[in-house]
Amino acid sequence: MLININPTNGLAVYDQIARQIKFAVANRVLRPGDLVPSVRELAKNLAINPNTVARAYRELQAEQIIQTVRGTGLEITVAAPEICRNARQELIRLRLREVLEEAGRSQLSRTQVKQLFDKELSQYDETGNAS
Amino acid sequence: MLININPTNGLAVYDQIARQIKFAVANRVLRPGDLVPSVRELAKNLAINPNTVARAYRELQAEQIIQTVRGTGLEITVAAPEICRNARQELIRLRLREVLEEAGRSQLSRTQVKQLFDKELSQYDETGNAS
Amino acid sequence: MLININPTNGLAVYDQIARQIKFAVANRVLRPGDLVPSVRELAKNLAINPNTVARAYRELQAEQIIQTVRGTGLEITVAAPEICRNARQELIRLRLREVLEEAGRSQLSRTQVKQLFDKELSQYDETGNAS
Amino acid sequence: MLININPTNGLAVYDQIARQIKFAVANRVLRPGDLVPSVRELAKNLAINPNTVARAYRELQAEQIIQTVRGTGLEITVAAPEICRNARQELIRLRLREVLEEAGRSQLSRTQVKQLFDKELSQYDETGNAS
DNA sequence: GTGGTCTAGACCACC
DNA sequence: GTGGTCTAGACCACG
Numbered sequence A, B, C, D: 001m002l003i004n005i006n007p008t009n010g011l012a013v014y015d016q017i018a019r020q021i022k023f024a025v026a027n028r029v030l031r032p033g034d035l036v037p038s039v040r041e042l043a044k045n046l047a048i049n050p051n052t053v054a055r056a057y058r059e060l061q062a063e064q065i066i067q068t069v070r071g072t073g074l075e076i077t078v079a080a081p082e083i084c085r086n087a088r089q090e091l092i093r094l095r096l097r098e099v100l101e102e103a104g105r106s107q108l109s110r111t112q113v114k115q116l117f118d119k120e121l122s123q124y125d126e127t128g129n130a131s
Numbered sequence E: 001g002t003g004g005t006c007t008a009g010a011c012c013a014c015c
Numbered sequence F: 001g002t003g004g005t006c007t008a009g010a011c012c013a014c015g
Helices: A013-026 A039-046 A050-062 A080-105 A110-121 B013-026 B039-046 B050-062 B080-105 B110-122 C013-026 C039-046 C050-062 C080-105 C110-122 D013-026 D039-046 D050-062 D080-105 D110-122
Strands: A066-069 A073-076 B066-069 B073-076 C066-069 C073-076 D066-069 D073-076
Touching: A013 A050, A013 A080, A039 A050, A050 A066, A050 A073, A080 A110, A080 B080, A080 B110, A110 B080, A110 B110, B013 B050, B013 B080, B039 B050, B050 B066, B050 B073, B080 B110, C013 C050, C013 C080, C039 C050, C050 C066, C050 C073, C080 C110, C080 D080, C080 D110, C110 D080, C110 D110, D013 D050, D013 D080, D039 D050, D050 D066, D050 D073, D080 D110
Parallel strands: none
Antiparallel strands: A066 A073, B066 B073, C066 C073, D066 D073
């Protein structure tokens, strides 16, 4: 379970942690019953404030992705995979819709948008890295 | 020249002003030589502080979209239309790329992404309003 | 006697007028006894406010470059050519000194500055137009 | 990291701050990763308003010379040294060209300009102080 | 503690 | 009237 933090990209650190855990769940790197790292341990590894880790976990708890196990720590819930997989597709859909609205405000035609999309998609290598 | 401000959408007010002026330039609502509303007038119309308008205009000046005409006001530069039209297409392209990278990190296949896109595009009415 | 005004270059309009008259005197385009255009005429030709022309002339009077001739207008003084020619050389010397001080603050060596100067001088065509 | 402000030299205070930081970067007094003084601290030291410092920093951010580190402060970017060093040489070159154009408009010969330059250069002590 | 944003009001030079 | 700058003080999210 590797988490990478970039404190200079404008995204809140707690949000970066939460997102990466959700991705790990969606991609079955983390499975129901697995324990996430303890607040103190993760904070130490990332050299950040424990409060920041705690906040990330608080948000994940609110979304029912992790739950406390008394005396043990925080574990991935049974519902987590479905929540995360649905969420990721909805996220992409929402982003696409936003871009299309932006394009509409810019008065780009449907054809122009499609051309831009196809050009970018042809460079899409399904790895998450820009090619 | 209509500008609408939504103080609760998370976007900074000065940014909303700057964006709408860029759109107006890209869409030929504002043309080179046209004067933008004076700082005080626009501030009064939008019921916001003149400093906020001034900041928006300062950013537009830094991007060479408007320039001061001594004692007269701020006018659209001759280079503005090209700058704004190039910028808007680059913005859309960048956003599409980001979404595709996000999709890659979520391990969606190229086919899945294309289906999502086509579904959203079919609802795209080229007006900038979600349908 | 041609005067060109650029209201968008940051220089005050009255200053542009005064400078161009001084150049005209230094270069013998205007000679002692010549009349400068009347405030109203020049303001009309340049499509600017007569106050702005009046201010330019006021400054030139303070520098003894023009003087009022009752009932006639404003004429170039006998002392004007010497004043303007001395001023132009001093101006250049002052500017060079400023650039050198700026270079010193940037810790450029004397050799580096000389190279930059020689390169620019080689493009210098003595016409006042960038080549 | 010493910054000196002269509120009476015509230069905007925010600009003086930005310039001095750029010089410090170009001269390796500030290096990538170093934090600039916090907005509030610098404002207190210089006895000026925090907004003025913030504006200076905002301009430096726009030029990619500093970047925010969430909750920590503003640090010098890795690209900053190159940006600042290129900028300072280009600035000197631009200034020299302006002076030469001015000289051309004054109909000074190439030889006269060179004499003026050599005379000033002989007094140039590479410290940034007029001798 | 940090930066980011906004408001309110002042003074300046210029037209 | 115009923009440009600065001060004073507030509120926010983040760590």
